[in-house]
Amino acid sequence: MTLYEVEKSKKVKVIKLNASYELKQRLISFGIMKDAVIEVLEHAPRKKTIEVRVGKMRLALRAEEAQQIEVEEI
Amino acid sequence: MKQQNINPEACPVTAKHIKVALVGQPNVGKSMLINSISNAHLHVGNFSGVTVDKTEVLFDYKDYHFTVVDLPGTYAFTDYTIEERVTHEYLCAEDYDIIINVVDSTNIEKNLQLTSELLTMSKKIVIALNMSDEAEKEGILIDEKYMSELLGVSCVKVSAATKMGIEELIDTVIEVYEKPKQEPKLVFSEAVEEEIEKIVSYLKKHKYKAVNSYRNVAINLLKNNKKTYEKLHDDPIWTELQPILIEASRHIELHHDTDDIKEAFAEEYASFNRGIVAEVVKYTADERREKKSLTEKIDAILIHPLFGIPIFLFFMWGLFQLTFTLGNIPMEWIDGFFGWLGETIAPTISNDDIRSLVVDGIIGGVGAVVLFTPNIIILFIGIALLETTGYMSRVAFLLDGFFHKFGLHGQSFIPLVTGFGCSIPAYMSARILKNDRDRLLTLFIIGFMSCGARLPVYVLFAGAFFGQDMAGTVLFIIYVSGAILGLIAAKVLKMTAFKGVDEPFVMEMPKYRLPSFKLIWHTVLTQTIMYLKKAGTFIAGAAMLIWFLSNYPHNELLDQEYSVKIEQAATSEQKREYENKLAEMQLEQSYLGRIGKLTEPLFEPLGFDWKMNVALQAGLAAKEVVVSTLGVLYSMGGDVDETSHSLAENIRKHIPFASAVSFIVVVMVYLPCLAATTVFAKEAGSWKYAFYLFIFTSVVAYVLAFIAYNVTRVLVGG
Ligand SMILES: Nc1nc2c(ncn2[C@@H]2O[C@H](COP(=O)(O)OP(=O)(O)O)[C@@H](O)[C@H]2O)c(=O)[nH]1
């Protein structure tokens, strides 16, 4: 399952980042890495962008980026 | 040296200088902290070549002379944004004594991620646990003594907002500065510690001479730190060390199930930080319960899937209105002031050339720069409000989907809308785009949003060829088609010049906060001074160049010939006609006029005569000049404006409709003005880009005008 498929207000755990080097660094700098817990908060119109919570930080990311984050339910 | 006499603020000779680098993630309160630390005079500087500014503040405390450098906020050292690059480079290459790492107490775990990276830098560090007032309110208790002990780095609780702990922070900085450097306690997982130990013992065995501890060298080698690598690369032990390193990296990567050592270390840091937080952070009973925070309540409205965008559009409309209505009031005063200044100074200079240079060139040019200041200030206040309240990120969140289709970014919206008012603040506001490519692309298409200065040209031509009732609609069509062209241009640029994978869009949505008046004042003041200082010198120079081109060479014979005619003129009507004729003849034989003549064949396919050429080329300096040049050239005197009926009539008489359409198309697309182009070059980071912009807009303008000219000719006959 990828982060993109997660329903609103569900919590998941990151298993793997299937991203390019650059995006991976970017995600990591925001705390999205293996074992991080992510909660999906909101979808922008037509689910182009999603808002998630990582720890105490709220993050926005595009659908494309969310699709590269592999997660599992907890 | 009697420095004291020259600069009364210089510190006594006995004082020690401490240079502090202020580092932290975005939005942790660095700027506010620097404000609270001192109300010292601001020293505005910036890194050459890039647009991101560092602010330096100087102040004296006890016997020390402090220089605090406010570095751009950065999440980690990934060198992704300009901010990250600037900060990283500064920390690695510049000379400073100590780092103050500002940390948001309400979100320590995330902030410590950057702290861990700083800890490997082998610099003296003090951690400022900022926002402790807010943390307290949220029921977060931090044991900073224990934290200092665990990290091996002094931690001080402060609040930039309430000014709590500020003095203690500075005292701690002095204390750490005076003491020898302590090794920070960064503990890794067993697997990594094992590899570190291997390298350390190898370095020990070979008695490698290092400035930093072996442990630090080992960590940096494993982290692939460039500098450490380069240093060791030239050392004889390298041949033996390299295979050990490769093996160690492989082990660590294997341990973390990744092929990226940076990822492995990030995970190491994260688990270390989790440990620290578990030890030092306690929550009062109710914090852990998940209650709906204020931010969530506000977000429920502001990023609502349906209402979010309309609400934002309303805010933008308000800001836009303010910028260009409120801003226009002082603009008139400034305009009046420079007019008065010119008139007052003019009689005191007897030499004609010097007078013209001073009054028209320098005062006119500088006046044009200062004229935009009210707009810029209001706009900067608006942007500062959007940014400090945390709303800006929500906007990007809402709009990114739409803009992404055209290769743009959610935040591109703000500079683009601003572009309808004036391109200068629009270029400047493109700074909110953190990624180079996104920003450049946005900068390139801002010009398609017709700025206020082009309005007179549109009004003139719309009035000349259409009835009063139609003119408004024509204006609207011009503006809208400009914007649509801009989006298409963005798409085309994205597919060609800015081709490549899409930059990722991952952005923090910070907590909503009430704006602080002082912080906004500080930010706006800094940016305004910067604008006046930097752009001012450029723009004044450019204005003088245009002045020179349109005034030289000056033909004395013409002057003599016409001064006789003017004197002998029977009526004042006739006199003015001669004066206009003289101005026209002078302009025709000036460098600018010669260029107009010379380029006539080039612009013939667009239906322009040399007069239109000159008007357009003068319009490169400023769009306001287009109307006044047309006025001069069509012999109506230089002081006409767009409401002048006779000029409109003359234009209708002399310019074919198809040529007029093509003229408008060029005005819509080509460079806004010299002032804006200089600002563009500054913001884009290089004059190279200004050149590209010139080529790009000129080619697009030419092609579109050519099409428009021929289509119109076929449709209405020209
Ligand atoms: N409650 C509280 N708010 C703060 C404190 N320091 C900064 N802020 C607010 O945090 C926001 C970000 O501050 P700023 O100085 O711009 O952060 P920077 O990005 O690190 O320079 C602003 O809205 C400040 O008013 C603090 O100590 N307490």
Ligand SMILES: [Mg+2]
């Ligand atoms: Mg700041």
